[in-house]
Amino acid sequence: MGTSKSKGTGTARRQAAAARPVQRLLLMVATRKGAWLLHGDTRRREWRLDGPHFHGHVVHHLQLDPRDGRTLLAAARTGHLGPTVFRSTDCGRRWHEAERPPAFAKVDPAQAAAGPGARVVDHTFWLSPGHASERDTWWAGTSPQGLFRSEDGGRSWSGLPAVNDDPQWREWMGTVQDGTPDGPKLHSIVVDPRDPAHLLLGMSGGGVHESRDGGQSWSRLLDGLEVVEGFDAALPTFHDPHCIRLCPSQPDRLYQQNHCGIYRLDRPGTRWTRIGRRMPKKIGDVGFPLVVHPRDADCCWVFPMDAADVWPRTAPGGQPAVYATRDGGRRWQRLAAGFPAEQAWWTVKRQAMTADAADPVGLYVGNTGGELWASRDEGQRWRCIARHLPEIYAVEAALL
Amino acid sequence: MQVLIPSALRSYTQAARVQAEGQTLAELLADLDRRHPGLRFRMVDEQDRLRPHMRVFVNGRAVHELAQPIAAGDEVAIVQALSGG
Numbered sequence: 368m369g370t371s372k373s374k375g376t377g378t379a380r381r382q383a384a385a386a387r388p389v390q391r392l393l394l395m396v397a398t399r400k401g402a403w404l405l406h407g408d409t410r411r412r413e414w415r416l417d418g419p420h421f422h423g424h425v426v427h428h429l430q431l432d433p434r435d436g437r438t439l440l441a442a443a444r445t446g447h448l449g450p451t452v453f454r455s456t457d458c459g460r461r462w463h464e465a466e467r468p469p470a471f472a473k474v475d476p477a478q479a480a481a482g483p484g485a486r487v488v489d490h491t492f493w494l495s496p497g498h499a500s501e502r503d504t505w506w507a508g509t510s511p512q513g514l515f516r517s518e519d520g521g522r523s524w525s526g527l528p529a530v531n532d533d534p535q536w537r538e539w540m541g542t543v544q545d546g547t548p549d550g551p552k553l554h555s556i557v558v559d560p561r562d563p564a565h566l567l568l569g570m571s572g573g574g575v576h577e578s579r580d581g582g583q584s585w586s587r588l589l590d591g592l593e594v595v596e597g598f599d600a601a602l603p604t605f606h607d608p609h610c611i612r613l614c615p616s617q618p619d620r621l622y623q624q625n626h627c628g629i630y631r632l633d634r635p636g637t638r639w640t641r642i643g644r645r646m647p648k649k650i651g652d653v654g655f656p657l658v659v660h661p662r663d664a665d666c667c668w669v670f671p672m673d674a675a676d677v678w679p680r681t682a683p684g685g686q687p688a689v690y691a692t693r694d695g696g697r698r699w700q701r702l703a704a705g706f707p708a709e710q711a712w713w714t715v716k717r718q719a720m721t722a723d724a725a726d727p728v729g730l731y732v733g734n735t736g737g738e739l740w741a742s743r744d745e746g747q748r749w750r751c752i753a754r755h756l757p758e759i760y761a762v763e764a765a766l767l
Numbered sequence: 768m769q770v771l772i773p774s775a776l777r778s779y780t781q782a783a784r785v786q787a788e789g790q791t792l793a794e795l796l797a798d799l800d801r802r803h804p805g806l807r808f809r810m811v812d813e814q815d816r817l818r819p820h821m822r823v824f825v826n827g828r829a830v831h832e833l834a835q836p837i838a839a840g841d842e843v844a845i846v847q848a849l850s851g852g
Contacts, residue, residue, distance in 0.1 A: 445775060446820070447775055447818075447819075447820040447821065447847040447848070448775055448776070448809040448810065448818070448821075448847075449808055449809045449810065449811075449812060449818050451805070451808070451809065464805045466804070466805070468808060470808070470812075470813035471813050471814075472813075473813055473814055473815065474814065479814075485814045486814075487812040487813060487814055487816075488812075488813070
Protein backbone atom coordinates (compact mmCIF):
# COMPACT_ATOMS: atom_id res chain seq x y z
CA MET A 368 0.00 0.00 0.00
CA GLY A 369 1.46 3.36 -0.98
CA THR A 370 1.95 5.74 1.90
CA SER A 371 4.44 8.20 0.50
CA LYS A 372 5.15 11.06 2.82
CA SER A 373 4.47 14.55 1.59
CA LYS A 374 4.80 16.96 4.47
CA GLY A 375 3.69 20.35 3.30
CA THR A 376 2.37 22.30 6.24
CA GLY A 377 2.96 25.69 4.72
CA THR A 378 1.43 24.79 1.39
CA ALA A 379 -1.63 23.25 3.02
CA ARG A 380 -2.22 26.33 5.07
CA ARG A 381 -1.78 28.70 2.17
CA GLN A 382 -4.21 26.71 0.06
CA ALA A 383 -6.72 26.55 2.89
CA ALA A 384 -6.35 30.23 3.67
CA ALA A 385 -7.34 31.42 0.20
CA ALA A 386 -11.07 31.86 -0.29
CA ARG A 387 -12.13 30.34 -3.59
CA PRO A 388 -14.11 32.65 -5.88
CA VAL A 389 -17.46 31.05 -6.63
CA GLN A 390 -17.52 29.77 -10.19
CA ARG A 391 -20.21 27.15 -9.93
CA LEU A 392 -21.45 25.36 -6.88
CA LEU A 393 -22.39 21.72 -6.67
CA LEU A 394 -24.34 20.22 -3.78
CA MET A 395 -24.45 16.45 -3.53
CA VAL A 396 -27.49 15.19 -1.66
CA ALA A 397 -27.72 11.54 -0.63
CA THR A 398 -31.12 10.29 0.51
CA ARG A 399 -32.89 7.14 1.53
CA LYS A 400 -34.45 6.88 -1.93
CA GLY A 401 -31.76 8.15 -4.27
CA ALA A 402 -29.31 10.97 -4.88
CA TRP A 403 -29.75 14.50 -6.20
CA LEU A 404 -27.33 17.13 -7.42
CA LEU A 405 -28.03 20.82 -6.96
CA HIS A 406 -26.26 23.19 -9.29
CA GLY A 407 -25.92 26.70 -7.92
CA ASP A 408 -25.07 29.96 -9.64
CA THR A 409 -22.19 32.24 -8.72
CA ARG A 410 -24.30 34.15 -6.19
CA ARG A 411 -25.70 30.98 -4.61
CA ARG A 412 -29.22 32.31 -5.19
CA GLU A 413 -30.49 30.10 -8.01
CA TRP A 414 -30.41 26.33 -7.71
CA ARG A 415 -31.19 23.67 -10.30
CA LEU A 416 -32.18 20.28 -9.00
CA ASP A 417 -30.82 17.31 -11.00
CA GLY A 418 -32.12 13.86 -10.14
CA PRO A 419 -32.99 11.42 -8.92
CA HIS A 420 -29.88 9.38 -9.55
CA PHE A 421 -30.26 5.74 -8.45
CA HIS A 422 -33.94 6.25 -7.72
CA GLY A 423 -34.99 3.82 -5.01
CA HIS A 424 -31.46 3.13 -3.83
CA VAL A 425 -30.47 3.97 -0.29
CA VAL A 426 -27.58 6.36 -0.89
CA HIS A 427 -25.56 7.00 2.25
CA HIS A 428 -22.90 9.29 0.83
CA LEU A 429 -22.03 11.09 -2.38
CA GLN A 430 -18.60 12.68 -2.71
CA LEU A 431 -16.72 14.63 -5.36
CA ASP A 432 -13.03 14.05 -5.93
CA PRO A 433 -11.46 17.47 -5.25
CA ARG A 434 -8.34 16.35 -7.15
CA ASP A 435 -10.09 16.41 -10.53
CA GLY A 436 -13.38 18.21 -9.83
CA ARG A 437 -15.47 15.78 -11.86
CA THR A 438 -15.27 12.25 -10.41
CA LEU A 439 -18.15 11.36 -8.13
CA LEU A 440 -18.50 8.31 -5.93
CA ALA A 441 -21.84 7.17 -4.51
CA ALA A 442 -22.29 4.60 -1.75
CA ALA A 443 -25.55 2.81 -2.52
CA ARG A 444 -27.66 -0.22 -1.80
CA THR A 445 -31.33 -1.07 -2.01
CA GLY A 446 -33.57 -2.63 0.56
CA HIS A 447 -33.06 -5.99 -1.15
CA LEU A 448 -29.79 -5.87 -3.04
CA GLY A 449 -26.34 -5.85 -1.55
CA PRO A 450 -24.18 -2.75 -1.12
CA THR A 451 -22.11 -1.27 -3.88
CA VAL A 452 -20.28 1.86 -5.00
CA PHE A 453 -21.05 3.73 -8.19
CA ARG A 454 -18.56 5.97 -9.96
CA SER A 455 -18.98 8.80 -12.43
CA THR A 456 -16.15 10.62 -14.19
CA ASP A 457 -18.38 13.26 -15.74
CA CYS A 458 -20.01 14.79 -12.69
CA GLY A 459 -23.01 12.44 -12.66
CA ARG A 460 -23.97 12.14 -16.33
CA ARG A 461 -23.02 8.46 -16.51
CA TRP A 462 -22.38 6.02 -13.70
CA HIS A 463 -20.42 2.77 -13.57
CA GLU A 464 -20.48 0.26 -10.77
CA ALA A 465 -17.35 -0.69 -8.83
CA GLU A 466 -15.87 -3.96 -9.99
CA ARG A 467 -15.07 -4.98 -6.43
CA PRO A 468 -17.13 -3.03 -3.85
CA PRO A 469 -16.12 -2.99 -0.16
CA ALA A 470 -16.57 -6.48 1.30
CA PHE A 471 -15.09 -8.23 4.31
CA ALA A 472 -12.74 -11.16 3.92
CA LYS A 473 -14.44 -14.50 3.47
CA VAL A 474 -14.12 -16.61 6.59
CA ASP A 475 -14.20 -20.38 6.53
CA PRO A 476 -17.32 -21.47 8.45
CA ALA A 477 -15.24 -23.74 10.71
CA GLN A 478 -12.93 -20.85 11.63
CA ALA A 479 -15.85 -18.48 12.07
CA ALA A 480 -17.21 -20.61 14.88
CA ALA A 481 -13.92 -20.40 16.78
CA GLY A 482 -13.15 -16.74 16.15
CA PRO A 483 -15.03 -13.47 16.24
CA GLY A 484 -17.20 -14.57 13.33
CA ALA A 485 -17.70 -13.73 9.69
CA ARG A 486 -19.08 -10.35 8.78
CA VAL A 487 -20.99 -8.94 5.85
CA VAL A 488 -20.95 -5.31 4.73
CA ASP A 489 -24.50 -4.04 5.06
CA HIS A 490 -23.74 -0.67 3.51
CA THR A 491 -20.88 1.66 2.77
CA PHE A 492 -21.54 4.64 4.99
CA TRP A 493 -18.67 7.07 4.51
CA LEU A 494 -16.49 8.05 1.55
CA SER A 495 -13.36 10.19 1.87
CA PRO A 496 -11.11 11.18 -1.01
CA GLY A 497 -7.48 10.34 -0.32
CA HIS A 498 -4.63 12.78 0.02
CA ALA A 499 -4.04 15.34 -2.73
CA SER A 500 -0.73 13.64 -3.56
CA GLU A 501 -2.36 10.21 -3.94
CA ARG A 502 -4.44 10.50 -7.05
CA ASP A 503 -7.24 7.90 -7.35
CA THR A 504 -6.96 6.90 -3.69
CA TRP A 505 -10.19 6.80 -1.68
CA TRP A 506 -11.20 5.62 1.77
CA ALA A 507 -14.52 4.05 2.75
CA GLY A 508 -16.12 3.29 6.10
CA THR A 509 -18.85 0.69 6.35
CA SER A 510 -21.62 -0.64 8.53
CA PRO A 511 -20.81 -2.81 10.42
CA GLN A 512 -17.53 -1.06 11.12
CA GLY A 513 -14.93 -1.65 8.44
CA LEU A 514 -12.21 0.42 6.76
CA PHE A 515 -11.51 0.03 3.05
CA ARG A 516 -9.14 1.68 0.60
CA SER A 517 -9.24 2.05 -3.16
CA GLU A 518 -6.20 2.98 -5.22
CA ASP A 519 -7.96 3.00 -8.58
CA GLY A 520 -10.51 5.72 -8.19
CA GLY A 521 -13.16 3.55 -6.52
CA ARG A 522 -13.21 0.66 -9.01
CA SER A 523 -11.93 -1.88 -6.49
CA TRP A 524 -11.68 -1.81 -2.72
CA SER A 525 -9.50 -3.68 -0.22
CA GLY A 526 -10.09 -4.00 3.50
CA LEU A 527 -7.49 -2.96 6.06
CA PRO A 528 -6.82 -6.04 8.21
CA ALA A 529 -5.46 -3.94 11.10
CA VAL A 530 -8.99 -2.65 11.58
CA ASN A 531 -11.34 -5.19 10.03
CA ASP A 532 -9.80 -8.44 11.21
CA ASP A 533 -8.13 -7.60 14.50
CA PRO A 534 -9.79 -9.48 17.41
CA GLN A 535 -9.31 -6.52 19.77
CA TRP A 536 -10.96 -4.13 17.34
CA ARG A 537 -13.81 -6.58 16.79
CA GLU A 538 -14.41 -6.57 20.54
CA TRP A 539 -14.47 -2.77 20.57
CA MET A 540 -16.88 -2.71 17.62
CA GLY A 541 -19.35 -4.93 19.43
CA THR A 542 -22.29 -6.33 17.52
CA VAL A 543 -25.23 -4.91 15.65
CA GLN A 544 -26.89 -4.77 19.08
CA ASP A 545 -24.33 -2.16 20.12
CA GLY A 546 -24.67 0.10 17.10
CA THR A 547 -26.91 2.92 16.02
CA PRO A 548 -30.50 2.12 14.98
CA ASP A 549 -29.29 2.03 11.37
CA GLY A 550 -26.32 -0.20 12.19
CA PRO A 551 -22.89 0.38 13.75
CA LYS A 552 -20.72 2.59 11.60
CA LEU A 553 -17.14 3.51 10.80
CA HIS A 554 -17.11 7.16 9.82
CA SER A 555 -15.21 10.44 9.84
CA ILE A 556 -12.20 9.14 7.92
CA VAL A 557 -9.90 12.15 8.07
CA VAL A 558 -6.74 12.46 5.99
CA ASP A 559 -4.20 15.00 7.24
CA PRO A 560 -3.57 17.46 4.37
CA ARG A 561 0.12 17.53 5.39
CA ASP A 562 0.68 13.77 5.46
CA PRO A 563 -1.21 11.03 3.59
CA ALA A 564 -0.12 8.47 6.18
CA HIS A 565 -1.73 10.36 9.04
CA LEU A 566 -5.34 9.22 9.41
CA LEU A 567 -8.15 9.54 11.91
CA LEU A 568 -11.42 7.66 12.11
CA GLY A 569 -14.42 7.31 14.36
CA MET A 570 -16.57 4.32 15.18
CA SER A 571 -20.09 4.39 16.55
CA GLY A 572 -19.43 2.64 18.73
CA GLY A 573 -15.77 2.02 19.17
CA GLY A 574 -14.14 5.42 19.68
CA VAL A 575 -11.63 7.64 17.92
CA HIS A 576 -8.44 6.16 16.49
CA GLU A 577 -5.35 7.57 14.81
CA SER A 578 -2.80 6.07 12.44
CA ARG A 579 0.59 7.50 11.44
CA ASP A 580 1.41 4.78 8.91
CA GLY A 581 -1.44 4.83 6.44
CA GLY A 582 -3.70 2.54 8.46
CA GLN A 583 -1.26 -0.29 9.20
CA SER A 584 -1.34 0.41 12.93
CA TRP A 585 -3.54 2.55 15.13
CA SER A 586 -3.64 4.19 18.54
CA ARG A 587 -6.64 5.31 20.54
CA LEU A 588 -7.46 8.98 20.91
CA LEU A 589 -9.95 8.92 23.76
CA ASP A 590 -8.51 10.94 26.66
CA GLY A 591 -10.98 13.50 27.93
CA LEU A 592 -13.96 12.05 26.11
CA GLU A 593 -16.90 11.17 28.31
CA VAL A 594 -19.07 8.08 28.03
CA VAL A 595 -22.55 7.31 29.27
CA GLU A 596 -22.64 7.34 33.07
CA GLY A 597 -21.71 4.06 34.68
CA PHE A 598 -19.48 2.80 31.89
CA ASP A 599 -15.69 2.61 31.72
CA ALA A 600 -14.24 5.46 29.65
CA ALA A 601 -11.00 3.51 29.27
CA LEU A 602 -12.71 1.04 26.92
CA PRO A 603 -13.22 2.10 23.28
CA THR A 604 -16.41 0.02 23.21
CA PHE A 605 -18.27 2.65 25.19
CA HIS A 606 -17.21 5.63 23.10
CA ASP A 607 -19.51 7.05 20.47
CA PRO A 608 -18.02 9.84 18.36
CA HIS A 609 -20.66 11.17 15.99
CA CYS A 610 -18.54 13.36 13.75
CA ILE A 611 -14.83 14.29 13.75
CA ARG A 612 -13.44 17.17 11.68
CA LEU A 613 -9.93 18.50 11.11
CA CYS A 614 -9.48 22.21 10.48
CA PRO A 615 -7.95 22.66 7.03
CA SER A 616 -6.47 26.01 8.03
CA GLN A 617 -4.84 24.53 11.15
CA PRO A 618 -4.56 20.75 10.76
CA ASP A 619 -3.40 20.31 14.35
CA ARG A 620 -6.87 21.33 15.53
CA LEU A 621 -9.68 18.77 15.66
CA TYR A 622 -13.30 19.20 16.61
CA GLN A 623 -15.69 16.44 17.50
CA GLN A 624 -19.45 16.11 18.00
CA ASN A 625 -19.84 13.14 20.31
CA HIS A 626 -22.74 11.26 21.88
CA CYS A 627 -21.53 12.91 25.08
CA GLY A 628 -20.83 16.48 24.02
CA ILE A 629 -18.77 18.73 21.76
CA TYR A 630 -14.98 18.57 22.01
CA ARG A 631 -11.81 20.20 20.71
CA LEU A 632 -8.30 18.77 20.57
CA ASP A 633 -5.16 20.72 19.71
CA ARG A 634 -2.29 18.43 18.77
CA PRO A 635 0.28 17.46 19.81
CA GLY A 636 -1.97 17.35 22.85
CA THR A 637 -3.86 14.12 23.36
CA ARG A 638 -6.66 15.18 25.68
CA TRP A 639 -10.00 16.36 24.30
CA THR A 640 -11.63 19.39 25.95
CA ARG A 641 -15.42 19.43 26.23
CA ILE A 642 -16.15 22.86 24.72
CA GLY A 643 -19.86 22.06 24.61
CA ARG A 644 -20.07 22.86 28.32
CA ARG A 645 -20.44 26.49 27.19
CA MET A 646 -23.59 25.74 25.19
CA PRO A 647 -26.90 26.95 26.68
CA LYS A 648 -28.05 24.43 29.30
CA LYS A 649 -31.55 24.11 27.84
CA ILE A 650 -30.08 23.21 24.44
CA GLY A 651 -27.25 20.97 25.54
CA ASP A 652 -24.31 19.86 23.43
CA VAL A 653 -25.49 16.63 21.85
CA GLY A 654 -26.02 16.33 18.11
CA PHE A 655 -24.77 14.53 15.04
CA PRO A 656 -23.02 16.87 12.56
CA LEU A 657 -20.17 19.31 13.05
CA VAL A 658 -18.80 21.58 10.34
CA VAL A 659 -15.51 23.51 10.45
CA HIS A 660 -14.74 26.81 8.78
CA PRO A 661 -12.42 26.35 5.79
CA ARG A 662 -10.16 29.25 6.80
CA ASP A 663 -10.79 30.01 10.49
CA ALA A 664 -9.86 27.24 12.91
CA ASP A 665 -11.62 29.04 15.77
CA CYS A 666 -14.97 28.67 14.00
CA CYS A 667 -17.24 25.64 13.77
CA TRP A 668 -20.96 24.98 13.58
CA VAL A 669 -23.16 22.30 15.15
CA PHE A 670 -26.83 21.38 14.98
CA PRO A 671 -27.93 20.37 18.50
CA MET A 672 -30.59 17.75 19.07
CA ASP A 673 -32.84 16.76 21.93
CA ALA A 674 -31.11 14.02 23.91
CA ALA A 675 -33.62 13.82 26.76
CA ASP A 676 -34.95 10.51 28.14
CA VAL A 677 -35.65 8.38 25.02
CA TRP A 678 -33.42 10.49 22.76
CA PRO A 679 -35.89 12.01 20.28
CA ARG A 680 -32.91 13.22 18.21
CA THR A 681 -34.96 16.20 17.03
CA ALA A 682 -34.33 19.95 17.24
CA PRO A 683 -34.81 20.96 20.90
CA GLY A 684 -38.33 22.29 21.43
CA GLY A 685 -39.15 21.83 17.77
CA GLN A 686 -37.12 24.98 17.05
CA PRO A 687 -34.26 24.15 14.69
CA ALA A 688 -31.08 26.14 15.14
CA VAL A 689 -27.44 26.00 14.23
CA TYR A 690 -24.96 27.07 16.89
CA ALA A 691 -21.62 28.61 15.98
CA THR A 692 -18.47 29.36 17.89
CA ARG A 693 -15.87 31.82 16.63
CA ASP A 694 -13.45 31.51 19.50
CA GLY A 695 -12.71 27.80 19.65
CA GLY A 696 -15.70 26.93 21.80
CA ARG A 697 -15.62 29.54 24.56
CA ARG A 698 -18.84 31.17 23.37
CA TRP A 699 -21.69 29.94 21.17
CA GLN A 700 -24.16 31.91 19.09
CA ARG A 701 -27.62 30.71 18.08
CA LEU A 702 -28.23 31.02 14.31
CA ALA A 703 -31.86 30.37 13.39
CA ALA A 704 -33.05 33.34 11.30
CA GLY A 705 -35.15 31.97 8.46
CA PHE A 706 -35.70 28.56 10.05
CA PRO A 707 -39.26 27.73 11.21
CA ALA A 708 -39.83 29.28 14.63
CA GLU A 709 -41.83 26.40 16.08
CA GLN A 710 -43.22 22.90 15.48
CA ALA A 711 -40.31 21.90 13.27
CA TRP A 712 -39.05 18.59 14.59
CA TRP A 713 -36.02 18.20 12.40
CA THR A 714 -33.38 15.53 12.67
CA VAL A 715 -30.08 16.32 10.94
CA LYS A 716 -27.80 13.35 10.46
CA ARG A 717 -24.03 13.47 10.90
CA GLN A 718 -23.25 13.81 7.19
CA ALA A 719 -26.17 16.12 6.41
CA MET A 720 -24.56 19.47 7.25
CA THR A 721 -21.69 20.96 5.32
CA ALA A 722 -19.95 24.14 4.20
CA ASP A 723 -18.59 25.46 0.94
CA ALA A 724 -15.26 27.26 0.66
CA ALA A 725 -16.55 30.60 -0.62
CA ASP A 726 -16.29 33.92 1.18
CA PRO A 727 -18.50 34.33 3.11
CA VAL A 728 -18.84 30.62 3.73
CA GLY A 729 -22.06 28.95 2.59
CA LEU A 730 -23.65 26.46 4.96
CA TYR A 731 -26.09 23.69 4.05
CA VAL A 732 -28.37 21.60 6.26
CA GLY A 733 -30.45 18.65 5.08
CA ASN A 734 -33.08 17.19 7.37
CA THR A 735 -34.83 13.85 7.54
CA GLY A 736 -38.01 15.52 6.31
CA GLY A 737 -36.39 15.97 2.90
CA GLU A 738 -35.71 19.70 3.13
CA LEU A 739 -32.41 21.31 2.21
CA TRP A 740 -31.63 24.69 3.77
CA ALA A 741 -28.82 27.06 2.84
CA SER A 742 -27.12 30.11 4.25
CA ARG A 743 -24.92 32.39 2.14
CA ASP A 744 -23.57 34.29 5.14
CA GLU A 745 -22.08 31.73 7.51
CA GLY A 746 -25.39 30.92 9.17
CA GLN A 747 -26.77 34.40 9.80
CA ARG A 748 -29.79 33.83 7.55
CA TRP A 749 -31.29 30.61 6.18
CA ARG A 750 -33.65 29.72 3.36
CA CYS A 751 -35.03 26.47 2.04
CA ILE A 752 -33.60 25.62 -1.38
CA ALA A 753 -35.21 22.19 -1.87
CA ARG A 754 -38.09 20.37 -0.25
CA HIS A 755 -40.11 17.18 -0.70
CA LEU A 756 -36.98 15.10 -1.14
CA PRO A 757 -36.73 11.74 0.64
CA GLU A 758 -35.05 11.52 4.03
CA ILE A 759 -31.68 13.25 3.62
CA TYR A 760 -28.68 11.21 4.73
CA ALA A 761 -25.78 13.35 3.52
CA VAL A 762 -24.97 16.71 1.94
CA GLU A 763 -21.62 17.71 0.47
CA ALA A 764 -20.65 20.95 -1.29
CA ALA A 765 -18.00 21.71 -3.88
CA LEU A 766 -16.92 24.80 -5.79
CA LEU A 767 -16.26 23.95 -9.42
CA MET B 768 -30.81 -23.05 -18.91
CA GLN B 769 -33.11 -20.10 -18.67
CA VAL B 770 -33.07 -17.89 -15.58
CA LEU B 771 -35.82 -15.48 -14.59
CA ILE B 772 -34.33 -12.20 -13.34
CA PRO B 773 -36.18 -9.87 -10.93
CA SER B 774 -36.72 -6.25 -11.92
CA ALA B 775 -34.14 -5.04 -9.38
CA LEU B 776 -31.38 -6.92 -11.21
CA ARG B 777 -32.39 -6.20 -14.79
CA SER B 778 -30.07 -3.20 -14.93
CA TYR B 779 -27.37 -5.88 -15.16
CA THR B 780 -29.05 -8.23 -17.65
CA GLN B 781 -31.22 -5.83 -19.66
CA ALA B 782 -33.68 -8.73 -19.93
CA ALA B 783 -36.18 -10.58 -17.77
CA ARG B 784 -34.96 -14.01 -18.93
CA VAL B 785 -31.34 -14.85 -19.62
CA GLN B 786 -29.26 -17.93 -20.29
CA ALA B 787 -26.72 -19.33 -17.84
CA GLU B 788 -25.06 -22.69 -17.21
CA GLY B 789 -23.89 -24.66 -14.21
CA GLN B 790 -24.27 -27.91 -12.34
CA THR B 791 -24.95 -26.24 -9.00
CA LEU B 792 -26.59 -22.99 -8.03
CA ALA B 793 -23.13 -21.62 -7.15
CA GLU B 794 -21.85 -22.41 -10.64
CA LEU B 795 -24.96 -20.94 -12.21
CA LEU B 796 -24.53 -17.68 -10.29
CA ALA B 797 -20.84 -17.57 -11.19
CA ASP B 798 -21.75 -17.95 -14.84
CA LEU B 799 -24.39 -15.27 -14.54
CA ASP B 800 -21.79 -12.95 -13.06
CA ARG B 801 -19.39 -13.64 -15.93
CA ARG B 802 -22.10 -12.72 -18.41
CA HIS B 803 -23.46 -9.83 -16.33
CA PRO B 804 -20.62 -8.50 -14.13
CA GLY B 805 -21.62 -7.29 -10.68
CA LEU B 806 -24.92 -9.15 -10.47
CA ARG B 807 -23.77 -11.87 -8.07
CA PHE B 808 -22.55 -9.58 -5.28
CA ARG B 809 -25.88 -7.80 -5.18
CA MET B 810 -27.62 -11.09 -4.29
CA VAL B 811 -24.88 -13.14 -2.56
CA ASP B 812 -22.74 -11.73 0.26
CA GLU B 813 -19.00 -12.08 0.81
CA GLN B 814 -19.57 -15.13 3.02
CA ASP B 815 -21.31 -16.89 0.12
CA ARG B 816 -24.79 -16.63 1.58
CA LEU B 817 -27.89 -15.50 -0.23
CA ARG B 818 -28.67 -12.00 0.99
CA PRO B 819 -31.84 -11.39 3.01
CA HIS B 820 -34.89 -10.99 0.77
CA MET B 821 -33.25 -12.80 -2.14
CA ARG B 822 -34.95 -16.06 -3.05
CA VAL B 823 -34.14 -18.68 -5.67
CA PHE B 824 -36.62 -21.22 -6.97
CA VAL B 825 -35.71 -24.26 -9.09
CA ASN B 826 -38.66 -25.79 -10.88
CA GLY B 827 -40.92 -23.93 -8.47
CA ARG B 828 -39.22 -25.13 -5.28
CA ALA B 829 -37.29 -22.80 -2.97
CA VAL B 830 -33.54 -23.36 -2.81
CA HIS B 831 -31.43 -21.98 0.03
CA GLU B 832 -27.99 -23.52 -0.46
CA LEU B 833 -25.56 -22.53 -3.18
CA ALA B 834 -24.40 -26.15 -3.36
CA GLN B 835 -27.84 -27.23 -4.60
CA PRO B 836 -27.39 -29.34 -7.77
CA ILE B 837 -29.27 -28.21 -10.84
CA ALA B 838 -29.67 -29.88 -14.20
CA ALA B 839 -29.99 -28.81 -17.79
CA GLY B 840 -33.59 -28.02 -18.47
CA ASP B 841 -34.36 -26.84 -14.93
CA GLU B 842 -36.24 -23.59 -14.65
CA VAL B 843 -34.50 -21.19 -12.30
CA ALA B 844 -36.24 -18.11 -10.94
CA ILE B 845 -34.48 -15.43 -8.90
CA VAL B 846 -37.03 -13.47 -6.91
CA GLN B 847 -36.73 -10.62 -4.45
CA ALA B 848 -39.10 -10.98 -1.54
CA LEU B 849 -40.68 -7.55 -1.54
CA SER B 850 -41.11 -6.05 1.89
CA GLY B 851 -40.45 -2.89 3.82
CA GLY B 852 -41.18 0.76 3.18
